[in-house]
Amino acid sequence: MKQKVHKTILLTGGAGFIGSHVVRLFVTKYANYKIINLDALTYAGNLENLSDVAQQENYSFIHGDITDAALLDSIFQEHQITHVIHLAAESHVDRSINDPLQFVKTNVIGTVQLLEACRKYWASDGDHLFYHVSTDEVYGSLGQTGLFTESTAYDPNSPYSASKASSDHFVRAYGETYGMPYIISNCSNNYGPHHFPEKLIPLFIKNILEEQPLPVYGDGNYTRDWLYVVDHAKAIDLAFHEGIPGETYNIGGHNEWRNIDLVHLLCDLMDDKLDRPIGSSRALISFVKDRPGHDLRYAIDATKIGNDLGWKPSVTFEEGLNKTLDWYLSHPSYLKTPAS
Ligand SMILES: Cc1cn([C@H]2C[C@H](O)[C@@H](COP(=O)(O)OP(=O)(O)O[C@H]3O[C@H](C)C(=O)[C@H](O)[C@H]3O)O2)c(=O)[nH]c1=O
Structure with a gap:
């Protein structure tokens, strides 16, 4: 006997890196939900990320753009969308510079178009939620100490983070103005399988394999807080189901690394896995011109999601990094994906 469909979720950006991990988790865990993945398949989207779940009965894919209001109308009408998990975004800081x-179009206008569709099709007393996936970059840059909490003031520095901050503000504004039920989560740097090879970790894996220079921006003294992508997907699952509408949850790995230390670790692990003499990959490091407006440090205080919802990362950095490197080594064609 077929189970009753409890939620019909429009998940945007499901062919991307974080999105595909969230799709996989929801499709395999919730047989009684319908998961509709709307993705524009830009350079960073790849349906191969979902080849293991694409045939599941509770999953379907729509190729399209969140800025297309007519398409959103037809999706909401045809599928009676009850919930949105919004991950579609332009995400690379260097491209935003x-x-x-393009970042305003997708991240700001696209988010507002989605919110408009929800406003149009959702009854005020219905069981609905707009779950907005955002970034810790909206808070700007930390100095050597301190952590971002949910009450840290927004202070974005790059066009990317400004566009994400704007999208967060629009989601809150729809909550205040129209009573739209929403949750926002702001997460630190993710890593793991299926990450597009323009971001630090997969780009450097690719370059090490190809024995190409490893371009470290500035002096490499910038710090990021790294979280395994599957732990992020689990946090989204928890906050989506147990979080309080109108709240924000910060998600982070409590795992800070200076870029140069992370690059050294990556080099040594790769030398080991590739059976190359230790030091071969470090020799590829090349200090290059800094990213303009480069944020010095991001670090998340994840106390709220820990205390209120019981979330904590389950994968250690050592384990996650090893899994990631092994995945890329067994999927070398992924690193050949052309960036347009
Ligand atoms: C690509 C590259 C990066 N870097 C530096 C720049 C950063 O200090 C650090 C990580 O850079 P990446 O571009 O991988 O990620 P962030 O700029 O921290 O932003 C990432 O994490 C946040 C949370 C998001 O929200 C972004 O969507 C996501 O892209 O390495 C280099 O030194 N060389 C390189 O070639």
Whole structure:
């Protein structure tokens, strides 16, 4: 006997890195939900990320853009969407420096178009939720000490983080103005399988394999807080189901690394896995011109999601990094994906 469908979730950006891990978790865990993945398949989206779940009965894919209001109308009408998990975004800071308008289009206008569809099709007393996936970059840059909490003031520095901050503000504004039920989560740097090879970790894995230079920006003294992507997906699952509408949850690994230390670790692990003499990959390190407006340090205080919802990371950095490297070594074609 077929189970009753409890939620029909429009999940945007499900062919991307974080999105595909969230799709996989929801499709395999919730047989009684319908998961509709709406993805524009830009350079960073790849349906191969979902080849293991694509045939599941509770999953379907729609190729399209969140800025397309007519498409959103037809999806909401045809599928009676009850919930949205919004992950579709332009996400690479360096690209945002070269092409800020694309980030405004997708991250700001796309989010508002989605919110508009929800406002149009959701009854005020219905069982609905707009779950917005965002970043810790909205808080700007920390100095050597301190952590971002949910009450840290927004202070974005890059066109990317400004566009994400704006999208967060719009989600809150729809909550205040129209009573739209929403939850926002702001997460630190993710890593893991299926990460597009433009971001630090997969790019450097690719370059080590190809024995190409490893471009470390500035002096490499920038610090990021790294979280295994599957732990992020689990946090989203928890906050989506147990979180309080109108709240924000910060998600982070409590795992800070200076870029240069992380690059050294990556080099040594790769030398070991590739059976190359220790030091071969470090020799590829090349200090290059810094990223303009480069944020010095991000670090998350994840006390709230820990205390209120019982979330904590389950994968250690050593384990996660090893899994990630092994995945790339067994999927070398993924690193050949052309960036347009
Ligand atoms: C690509 C690259 C990066 N870097 C440095 C720049 C950063 O200090 C650090 C990580 O850079 P990446 O571009 O991988 O990630 P962030 O700029 O920290 O941003 C990432 O984490 C947040 C939370 C998001 O929300 C972004 O969507 C996500 O891209 O390595 C280099 O030194 N060389 C390189 O070639």
